[in-house]
Amino acid sequence: MRCEIVAVGTEILLGQIVDTNSAWIAERLAETGIDCHFQTVVGDNPERMSEVLTSALERAEALIVTGGLGPTQDDLTREVVAELMGVELVRDMEIVERIQERFSSRGRPMPENNLKQADVPVGASAITEMPGTAAGLICPMPEGKVIYLVPGVPTEMKQMLEGTVLQDLVSRSGERSVISSRVLKTWGHSESGLAEDLAEEIERLNSDGEVTLAFQASGIEGVKVRITAKAANKEQSDSLLDYEETVLRELIGDHIFAVDHQTMESVVLDQLKAQSLTFATAESITGGMIGSRLTEVSGSSDSYVGSVVAYEADVKRSLLNVPKDISVVSQEAVEAMALGVCDLLGADVSVAVSGAAGPYPHEGQEPGTVWMATNVSGDVESFKVLFPFDRAQIRQFTVITVLNALRKRLESPR
């Protein structure tokens, strides 16, 4: 089964927005086992859209087309596909009602324009999910082929793909099994290192065929290990995932920090909350980034009390009790910061970081040198890292590395 992705929108062709939809869809297709050999971007121009869709349909059995389903003159995807199908557009009164509901629930009248979004090629069916005013459509084509039309708005597109399109594709592919996947996020080990640790397990799985593993180096999100399982039904595929997760945790459990939509921040905050601990940060090199990322998580205020961003050396000494005679990039300094910020803000737990972000050396330390400390109820641990990266990456990796060190302490029995 081959499926191509076509993104429609002159704003993409003009470089005004980056098409992130195609990458997201491509990833889902890959994990579902459907081949995607081409992605194309075309503007809001009917001739060129028609040309792109026609040649894509010659090469593939299915197309996912994003964009061009809005209410304006520019939105021509429905018209172009109806013409390819050789049918008329008819107004679908059920969709009209759903659009009207959407407007009335916000207390706004529906503009006449939006009726256009209820026009459907004869023979096409609407996708159940409809989070916005654009209806997604499944359009049957000759030779058993199919075109899926979904909106360009990423949240709407994703809901339709996950709710309907991917499963429909899998059924059409003749595949009668259910495919599920789970992502284990790891930190502190390279992709090749993980592959080495899992070599025997991968070999065992290969001979089996139901479960596969894939690695994906993801920068500050670490290396993701995706488990994909194929079974007769969802219950069985989920239980395959559960079993495989247990096996992987035995082999590389030290490196796994999160599963699926969890992040390093959410995992640390969950641990703190579960243990009723309050949390503070003392930041120098990261300038507030640790606090910023923690507070992106809704509900972080349950545990997180705040931070002292001590960018200047004097602030470290006056507010955080870093002694005068020691360098502010040193083990003693970060340990003093980690204790000092808990005293100052009245927190149980803290992390502290101080280092040289570059491009120039700082306090005699070469760029990339970072001292980090974690303080859990007065018990301080510290370590040094040398990151061979640029300024932005050094700061980002510092955030994750120190939070991961804290996570390990919080997860281990005390």
Added chain:
Amino acid sequence: MRCEIVAVGTEILLGQIVDTNSAWIAERLAETGIDCHFQTVVGDNPERMSEVLTSALERAEALIVTGGLGPTQDDLTREVVAELMGVELVRDMEIVERIQERFSSRGRPMPENNLKQADVPVGASAITEMPGTAAGLICPMPEGKVIYLVPGVPTEMKQMLEGTVLQDLVSRSGERSVISSRVLKTWGHSESGLAEDLAEEIERLNSDGEVTLAFQASGIEGVKVRITAKAANKEQSDSLLDYEETVLRELIGDHIFAVDHQTMESVVLDQLKAQSLTFATAESITGGMIGSRLTEVSGSSDSYVGSVVAYEADVKRSLLNVPKDISVVSQEAVEAMALGVCDLLGADVSVAVSGAAGPYPHEGQEPGTVWMATNVSGDVESFKVLFPFDRAQIRQFTVITVLNALRKRLESPR
């Protein structure tokens, strides 16, 4: 002149990376006046690459191909294009030398594999810029058409585009003039509002033809106004840009905060440095994001001393002197925070923010309500904003809005 963009890479087709190159190139082509009607992504597969390049060449006079110029077995762009040209690949000894230099300057031996990167189709010429080990190539095709091969690494690609490819495209298009552009970044006015304020000027320019204006709503980067000027030489086009910038500053100068590569953060830091002022922040709703963004700028330590992230109410009261009897989301609270943080950290200037990021109300304030204060040498000003956005956007817009308020105060005579 029509130019298509083709991105080569199986990792893009699998959704492992998002292709940001094509959007960047598309934007440059648009401002250079070259039409781009299609963008395509294809994997590292010679037959499919050949198919994509062939049909793109039928539709357009020029192609820009990114990726597939590395040293591994997967990197096949050179081979595929040589075959389309009907020529052999030959090793270019000048490129070999440049690759060798690159390795020896880092004290590393050159792996044998990298020699492959010096293989060039007969008749193609190397692009002057070569920041990495991949040489960019200009490959002449039949009927006066051309294929540009550039690496997929964004920094390398951009240097080659800006140094050679765009100018070469413009010359080939028969256009004998030089095109320059300048971006004025604005904050605090909508795209349609700016267009209204500039309506007469746009009309005047239209009748003229040498200079054009384009708007681009860019989220937390505000609305960009791009001036593009066309003239016989660089000196003349630059002087057209200078003149137009002066005109625009008279009409919408209040909203312009930065030019080209400047950012809100860099402009504020430059002002602080020029006036020898030290700077501190007191953050609640943003949780450290203001400090994080300021310290992304190398050299920020010249002015920025640090921050108190007072996420918990108690921290605002104990450290920043917010009185017990007033709400922590209020005018009095942010003004106290702005003064308190300057006292605590010994700074001349500060900003303070406190609000409700959502999804739930905070201190009786609906999500999106943010109080902001600026303190310049003890003189405090404050204001309230209600952002109709989600949690992440409310926080990001808060950062820019409060820094913009400080910028205006620093830029006005005191």
